[in-house]
Amino acid sequence: MTTTYEAPVLTELEELEQIYCEMHKDVYGVKARWYRAESVEQARADLARLEEAWEEVAKRERAEQEAAAVRFEKRVAETIALGAGDRATALRWIHDAEGTNGDPEYLCYVVGVPYGYFKNEATRG
Secondary structure (H helix, E strand, O other): OOOOOOOOOOOHHHHHHHHHHHHHHHHHOOOOOOOOOOOHHHHHHHHHHHHHHHHHHHHHHHHHHHHHHHHHHHHHHHHHHHHHOOHHHHHHHHHHHHOOOOOHHHHHHHHOOOOOOOOOOOOOO
16 A cells, blocks of 8 residues: 655745745745745735845855955965975865865865865866
């Protein structure tokens, strides 16, 4: 006997409230479980305002990541000058210093550069 799960059917208002709840977390770091709109129109207007706030957050994060990339490249150049000799060795030394165990995505997180920054490392340099 196989049991199937059927997701509940949501009204448009309930769906918009769920979207608001999730998007609120992206903007403010916490789900807005308390959020309830009185109408679909109010929910759409609230979502539009929240989207504007999200765009500001995204713009700020991009600027922070760009600044982090500049700082990181300066660190790589300094590490090379201090004796690493080349970028690959400098990156190994930085991984060791940061305790990232050679994991490029973890290093992205630790130094604040965008995920995927080291994806094409073989061609970077």
